[in-house]
Amino acid sequence: MFRESFVMSLQNIRGNKMRSFLTMLGIIIGVTAIIALITIVTGVTNEVTSRFTELGAGKINVRANGTVLKRGITESDMQKLSQIENIAGVSPNVSLTLPVSNGGTLTDDVIIEGRSDIYFRNNDVIAAGRPLSPVDMDPHSRVCVINAEAAREFFLQQNPLGGRLVIGGLNYTVVGVLKDSDNDVMSQMNRMMNSAGKINIVIPYKAALRMTGMGNITSLELYMTDTGQSEETMRQIEMVLDQAFNFKDNSYSLINLDSLLDTMNTITSMMTTMLAGIAAIALLVGGIGIMNMMLVSVTERTTEIGLRKALGAKPSIIQTQFLMESVVLSLLGGLIGILLGNLISYVVAYLIGFTFVMSVDAVAIGFFFSAGIGVLFGWAPANKASRLNPIDALRSM
Amino acid sequence: MSNTILDMRDINKIYLMGEEESHVLKDVTLTIERGEFVAILGPSGSGKTTLMNIIGCLDTPTSGAYFLNNREVSGLDEGELAAVRSKDIGFIFQSFQLLARLNALKNVELPLIYGGLSPHKRHAIAETTLTRVGLQDKLYHFPNQLSGGQQQRVAIARALANNPTILLADEPTGALDQHTGRQVLALFHELNDEGHTIIMITHDISIAKKAGRIVEILDGRLSCRERDIYV
Numbered sequence A: 001m002f003r004e005s006f007v008m009s010l011q012n013i014r015g016n017k018m019r020s021f022l023t024m025l026g027i028i029i030g031v032t033a034i035i036a037l038i039t040i041v042t043g044v045t046n047e048v049t050s051r052f053t054e055l056g057a058g059k060i061n062v063r064a065n066g067t068v069l070k071r072g073i074t075e076s077d078m079q080k081l082s083q084i085e086n087i088a089g090v091s092p093n094v095s096l097t098l099p100v101s102n103g104g105t106l107t108d109d110v111i112i113e114g115r116s117d118i119y120f121r122n123n124d125v126i127a128a129g130r131p132l133s134p135v136d137m138d139p140h141s142r143v144c145v146i147n148a149e150a151a152r153e154f155f156l157q158q159n160p161l162g163g164r165l166v167i168g169g170l171n172y173t174v175v176g177v178l179k180d181s182d183n184d185v186m187s188q189m190n191r192m193m194n195s196a197g198k199i200n201i202v203i204p205y206k207a208a209l210r211m212t213g214m215g216n217i218t219s220l221e222l223y224m225t226d227t228g229q230s231e232e233t234m235r236q237i238e239m240v241l242d243q244a245f246n247f248k249d250n251s252y253s254l255i256n257l258d259s260l261l262d263t264m265n266t267i268t269s270m271m272t273t274m275l276a277g278i279a280a281i282a283l284l285v286g287g288i289g290i291m292n293m294m295l296v297s298v299t300e301r302t303t304e305i306g307l308r309k310a311l312g313a314k315p316s317i318i319q320t321q322f323l324m325e326s327v328v329l330s331l332l333g334g335l336i337g338i339l340l341g342n343l344i345s346y347v348v349a350y351l352i353g354f355t356f357v358m359s360v361d362a363v364a365i366g367f368f369f370s371a372g373i374g375v376l377f378g379w380a381p382a383n384k385a386s387r388l389n390p391i392d393a394l395r396s397m
Numbered sequence B: 001m002s003n004t005i006l007d008m009r010d011i012n013k014i015y016l017m018g019e020e021e022s023h024v025l026k027d028v029t030l031t032i033e034r035g036e037f038v039a040i041l042g043p044s045g046s047g048k049t050t051l052m053n054i055i056g057c058l059d060t061p062t063s064g065a066y067f068l069n070n071r072e073v074s075g076l077d078e079g080e081l082a083a084v085r086s087k088d089i090g091f092i093f094q095s096f097q098l099l100a101r102l103n104a105l106k107n108v109e110l111p112l113i114y115g116g117l118s119p120h121k122r123h124a125i126a127e128t129t130l131t132r133v134g135l136q137d138k139l140y141h142f143p144n145q146l147s148g149g150q151q152q153r154v155a156i157a158r159a160l161a162n163n164p165t166i167l168l169a170d171e172p173t174g175a176l177d178q179h180t181g182r183q184v185l186a187l188f189h190e191l192n193d194e195g196h197t198i199i200m201i202t203h204d205i206s207i208a209k210k211a212g213r214i215v216e217i218l219d220g221r222l223s224c225r226e227r228d229i230y231v
């Protein structure tokens, strides 16, 4: 009997192609919106999250603007920061531009970064040679680590390890080569601001500080042990820095990518909820459309219903048939919506550049929503059909 | 076992239209034996269709007892009545009442669907009954591809499909010309000869005379005179 009802509903939908399609349109739009929304938002969020994680999960960046009395962070401030429970390491970052030569050609305005051994312990950036070590953290240490672009520029095809560079008039020995990666925040930002393929040279931060002529550090990178406690850790960092800068406003700023990510997640979930609401309205409108079509269909087929009853159809069978019809109609719309939604997501993924993953959740939601709407809005018309008096129905012939 | 398949006693049907009562059937008492061919004759508005609806279990009487196949049916609910219609009644309507989007075979299969038969059996029975009414060449024709007489034959095949206790025909020749009407009546006779019980409703005395027995209805009352003639 179920099979017959199914076949009959398909026949009726096929018999009224245009009307059925227009009726399904609301469901199609609603389900398409839901599918595309969930798939695209999930895809983008995953992409951004994984980028962020690559960039700086568990990292807190401190930028000190300083005050008139105290221009930056001192060694003792760093010492206090490193004693915070959840802080695994404090890495200072001194940035300056200097002329560099290999004894022959001279290149102006090369970005030189001063870093400590802590940085190399927390970031896997060495491709060849060795990283900067604790013994290099001496104002007179003259070693450097360079990136592949710098190796090309200053050493051509030769092995740069052990090579000499004159940086700001001082002789340095190359001890390591950096990986060509965009995994760390600085090079990522450099990439965003400048063209790719920048020369990058890292020297011990104490040597760098000496060359700047200032004793203060303006930028730090802190590494957390447990990213889950980032808020508490941030508070403790603020306490230390507030004390260091005597509670002056705007004397420093903190950037934690984890909390940034939290904020972003809040925004996307708010957006998703809002758009899901709009999709739900589309589905509601679609449901009303289906109800309308089914009511028209019941009226049109009054005689047929009467005849079927005369031929022995029980009221429950008539009800099943009309319910089946509205569910099939709605599900058909839902299936088209699922296809369209995934198609749109696929195209958008390709255009924006995130990985398209079909969301099983979204497909399930689309499927059950459309089936549910078919039942919900088909119920009243089906009930009306089942209660038609066969005599009245046949009399209208 | 008695051969009486229809036994109605003091059936009344009263319609309520607002305040007014309309007494359409008045103390109708009627018995019909297995294998009879009965015509119910009466002018328009006399209550023929109302009586047929009650006989066919589409409607229930206001009062009175009705036994179909020795089973009291006047107190049954809608679902049970549907089951009785499916098993015992084969309707034939004046305007055929075929579903236009189904071919002859599918139209005949309809009552078999509600009788709960498998698709395979339905097809076989529909084909046999359509052959019985002489439409073996028209199995896949749609109603609009058939003449009026052929359409009524499809309707008769449909009524026969479930092998019902009674064939119930309301003005079966009303929409047909005289010639085709006579052919349909001839088919009724053949079916009656094969043992089918037929109740035919008509307002036309010349058609009623083709039946084995005439029951006259006038203003909701069965006429005793015709019953006397028969007895």
Ligand SMILES: Nc1ncnc2c1ncn2[C@@H]1O[C@H](COP(=O)(O)OP(=O)(O)O)[C@@H](O)[C@H]1O
Binding pocket: B015, B016, B017, B022, B024, B042, B043, B044, B045, B046, B047, B048, B049, B050, B051
């Ligand atoms: N549902 C109804 N409500 C009120 N009156 C009805 C209804 N059905 C039939 N009648 C009345 O009953 C009478 C007999 O109708 P019907 O049985 O159709 O007669 P016939 O078939 O002999 O022409 C008519 O006067 C008609 O108006």
Ligand SMILES: [Mg+2]
Binding pocket: B048, B049
């Ligand atoms: Mg009538």
